[in-house]
Amino acid sequence: MRLRDMILAALTSVTWGFAFVTYPFGLESFSPLQLTALRFLLACLLVFVVPRPKTSWRSIALIGLTLFAGQFLLLFYAFAWGMPAGLASVTQQMQVFFTILLAAIFLHEVPSPRQGIGLALALTGLTLIGLTTGTELAPIALVLALGAAFSWAIGNILVKREVNVAVFPLMVWCSLVPPLPALIMSSVFAEQPLTRAIAAASWPSIAAVVYLGIPATIMAYAIWGFLLQRYPTATVAPFALLSPCTGVLASALIIGEAPGPMRYAGMALIFAGLAVILVRSGNRNHSPCRPA
DSSP states (O other): OOHHHHHHHHHHHHHHHHHHHHHHHHTTTSOHHHHHHHHHHHHGGGGGTSOOOSSOHHHHHHHIIIIIIIHHHHHHHHHHTTOOHHHHHHHGGGHHHHHHHHHHHHSOOOOOHHHHHHHHHHHHHHHHHHHTTOSOOOHHHHHHHHHHHHHHHHHHHHHHTSTTOOHHHHHHHHTTTTHHHHHHHHHHTTOOOHHHHHHHOOHHHHHHHHHHHIIIIIIHHHHHHHHHHHSOHHHHGGGGGHHHHHHHHHIIIIIOOOOOHHHHHHHHHHHHHHHHHHHHHHHHTOOOSSOO
């Protein structure tokens, strides 16, 4: 994997890691449905200047429903049921293992033994971080969060299968999908009108929407999709495991969730696992799956 692409993958994961800390601020003023709608209403504004990608409406709808709508509706409801930001950054990265499993089944991309060792180290580190978040958690919150991770994994595979499709326009146009079901469900549940919620929203909530809509959606997912199209899944997906490390540190700085020795040990194992995976790529001088 080229150094430039490693930096892009790491930057994407750091962006997502900070996003987990912004969710509680967004939910101070908006319901999970409203926050989902606002995030993607902001992201999809670019459809007025970005041409539609050369793919079918069916593909746009499926990616929008899995990578975006399914993932974030489930995740925001997990927050509403009491999911802590630090633990959410851990559960969401189960998508790494779900993605690699789905890629092995449907794309025949089976990880090598060295990649398997690296993934096992990273999973151990992820588990250690998860064990430090406490046990006072409603089971429904955990189920919703894991469902969100699985929806993300399905979306990753669908994006990877879009060969020779420009990813940035694809992410912009897929952002058209989540607002409609989110707003319909918000109306069904008789929530306050979105305009009224916006008028009464706090500045931290507005800032959270902007961060989630632009850097954490359009920019991060476009880079991530580009890398998935360019490299084997087992090379790219583990970079997302940097998100919990960022989430843990950001939670400590912003929310006050102080990390202990076990969390630091977990982060060290994640970095070690990622290093093992990348050593293989460097030693074999792997080229991308397809030309840039």
